[in-house]
Amino acid sequence: MVDRFRTWLRRQFRVIGAISRKDFLIFLRYPANAVMSVVEPIMWLVPTYFMGLGFSVNGEAVGFAGFTGTSDYFSFAMLGMFMSSYISAAFWGMGFSVQEDMTLGVLEPNWVTPASRVSLILGRSVIMLLLTTINSIVVLAMGAVLFRVNLTGNVLAAVITVLPMLIALTGLGLGIAGVVLSVRRAGTAIDISNWAVTQLSGATFPVSVLPRPLLAVALALPTTYGFDAVRSILLGTKTMLPLKAEIGIMLASMVGMCAAGYAVFKAFERRCRRQGLLGTH
Amino acid sequence: MGLANAIEIDDLKRTFTRRAPNALARLFTRRRTGTGTNADGGSGAGADSSAEAGPNAAGLANNAKRPNSLVAVDSISFDIRAGEIFGLLGPNGAGKTTTIKMLCTLLEPTSGTARVAGFDIVREPARVRASLGTVLSGERSLYWKLTGRENLDYFAALYDVEPSTAHRRIDDLLTRFELTDKASELVERYSTGMRQRLSIARALLANPPVLLLDEPTAGLDPQSARNLRDVVRKLRDEGHTVLLTTHYMAEADELSDRIAIIDHGRVIALDTPTALKEHIQQLHSVEVEIDRAPDGILDELHSLPLVRGVECVQSSNGHETWTIRVLTENSRQTLDALLDLLRAEGERVLNLRVAEPTLEDVFIALTGKSLRD
Structure with a gap:
């Protein structure tokens, strides 16, 4: 029994490894995209930097500090952007990968192999998360040089804290992939959902400024607590809830979102096989 | 197996x-x-x-x-024997690809069952896929931004080919399909024939007992198509079972040990190519070459006594001529009426011959229409 499980697990890792290698090779064959993925976030951050300056008094965002406990708005926003790139990875990297495979005509050749279809989707997340991490670190480093971003906290603690959120996002990505299988032309829906989750998680502002109905939505998103916890560790901001409670919420949502993502994916995958939607776009 | x-x-x-x-x-x-x-x-x-x-x-x-x-597929039943090439022949939209997609577990049947290598396609889909090598139609089924070898490397992992043997297996397949020289080139630089050969190599990575080939020669030039047919025959000789869909009569005739003719989702005939042709041995095929596209006389020809089917195709002789094929129970009796009708319509007959029935005639006799309709 244990041996069979071990064999099965090794097979899944091999599939995921092969997908990661394939995606990385393809990524390298579009070098302009690799460069743009670093330049683009900086481009988006520049207006935020000057806006922050514009609202500062003697270099300090006094009003903002009342909400967050830090007067360094730009570091707050940049860290938010850093975290939100993982949300994009879940939405676009995993969810949209299905549509991309359909468009390229490679979904069916992948799906007629004996590899688990869940592993085929999860495999797409690995390289995306890795590239997002490398990319974000480069952007943060450039931010530190260009805009004097100053992270003073324990980086390792922040990484460990955010891990449950990343796993939860992988579960979300799996669910999105299932929906995309069925919806197919899902680009706009993914774009809007990605934007809404990113903004409501407080990527560029403290969620406490939101009106009550929107605040309720924001507090229902596990990513909100992930952003809040990481900022608290790295920037010393005030948290909405005690840090331990926020980590607890992220752990619970990790389990919940993985289970829900799996169930949603399986349900939509079955639906597509029944309705004959696979491979059409 | x-x-x-x-x-x-x-x-x-x-x-x-x-x-x-x-x-x-x-x-x-x-x-x-x-x-x-x-x-x-x-x-x-x-x-x-x-x-x-x-x-x-x-x-x-x-x-x-x-x-x-x-x-799309209407209650079909048949068995494919181990080690044979089985042709599924029918026009576009007959249900061939839908059948293949059900067998390779991309589609669930609405009702009925099928077993591949002894495994049920609904209850044991992973085992079915492990027993199959599938080549679906459409040349964009490979990663064009990867090389031929990288494509095979990738799919070897998905087909669960042991890493220790994968490299040798890939080398063997590249050699067999004459792709070794191009193995390190991106697939986007391959010709259609090379891509099709690579797709078949991919399907053979795990050396599966059963191969599903959906229109494998579609879009290939005559030489590449001929080479690919040789490959399919060799696969059968090595013990693979091949289910092949095609709408090319000659291909089905040349390759298949047995053929199922499918139309409107139903199997309307199933036998060896020879036996299928023997069924209509008493029929004759009259071919008339004319110098323009016939305008509305095909229905009239069809209604002539003893005529079982009519088709009209543009001649492939490089001239702007058309060939009408009339399948009849008695060519002598039909000939006069046929020529009278053509003359009455002002058609100029360039050539005329009575031919032995082909598999195409079998299809016309069974359905009353051409495969191209």
Whole structure:
């Protein structure tokens, strides 16, 4: 029994490894995209930097500090952007990968192999998360040089804290992939959902400024607590809830979102096989 | 494998339901047409699948004059013996690809069952896929931004080929399909024939007992198609079972040990190519070459006494001529009436001959129409 499980697990890792290698090779064959993925976030951050300056008094965002406990708005926003790139990875990297495979005509050749279809989707997340991490670190480093971003906290603690959120996002990505299988032309829906989750998680502002109905939505998103916890560790901001409670919420949502993502994916995958939607776009 | 039958299909049926257009599409269609009552956007599964699904109607929508479901495969049953090349022959939309997609577990049957290498396609899909090598139609089924070898490396992992043997297996396949020299080139630089060979190499990575080849020679030049047919024969000689779909009569005739002719989702004949032709041995095929496309006389020809089928194709001799093939029970009796009719219509006969029946004639005799219709 244990041996069979071990064999099965090794097979899944091999599939995921092969997908990661394939995606990385393809990524390298579009070098302009690799460069743009670093330049683009900086481009988006520049207006935020000057806006922050514009609202500062003697270099300090006094009003903002009342909400967050830090007067360094730009570091707050940049860290938010850093975290939100993982949300994009879940939405676009995993969810949209299905549509991309359909468009390229490679979904069916992948799906007629004996590899688990869940592993085929999860495999797409690995390289995306890795590239997002490398990319974000480069952007943060450039931010530190260009805009004097100053992270003073324990980086390792922040990484460990955010891990449950990343796993939860992988579960979300799996669910999105299932929906995309069925919806197919899902680009706009993914774009809007990605934007809404990113903004409501407080990527560029403290969620406490939101009106009550929107605040309720924001507090229902596990990513909100992930952003809040990481900022608290790295920037010393005030948290909405005690840090331990926020980590607890992220752990619970990790389990919940993985289970829900799996169930949603399986349900939509079955639906597509029944309705004959696979491979059409 | 040890099984007498590599594939067993029992009463397999697949129906596609047309998806109702969403409210926005209905509103748009209503405004555009100005009718407001018979809107049918036709998007979604049914519309996508209908080209393949064939015209068997299984009901009518309440307020639209097109069927709300289409029977793509209509209760087909047959067995494919281990080690044979089995041809599934039929026109576009006959249900060939739908059958293949059910067998490789991309589609669930609406009803009925099928077993591949002894495994049920619904209850044991992973085992079915592990027993199959599938080549689906369409040349964009490979990663064009990867090299040929990288594609095979990738799919070897997905087909669970042991890493210790994968490298040698890939080398063997590249050699066999004459791709070794191009193994390190991106697939985007391959010709269509090379891509098709690479697709078949991919299907053979795990050395599966059963191969499903969906229109393997579609889009290939004659030489590449001939080479590929040689490959298929060799695969059979090595003990693989091959299920091959095609709408090329000559290909099915040349390759298949047995053929199922499928039309409108139903199997209308199943036998060896020789036996199928013997069934219509008493029929004759009269071919008349004329200098322009016939205008409305095919129906009249069809209604002549003793005529069993008529088809008309543009001649492939490089001239702007057309060949009418008339399948008749008695060529002597039909000939006069045929020529009289053509003269009456002002057609100029350039050439005329009475030929032995071909597999194409079998199809015409069975369905009353050409495979190209």
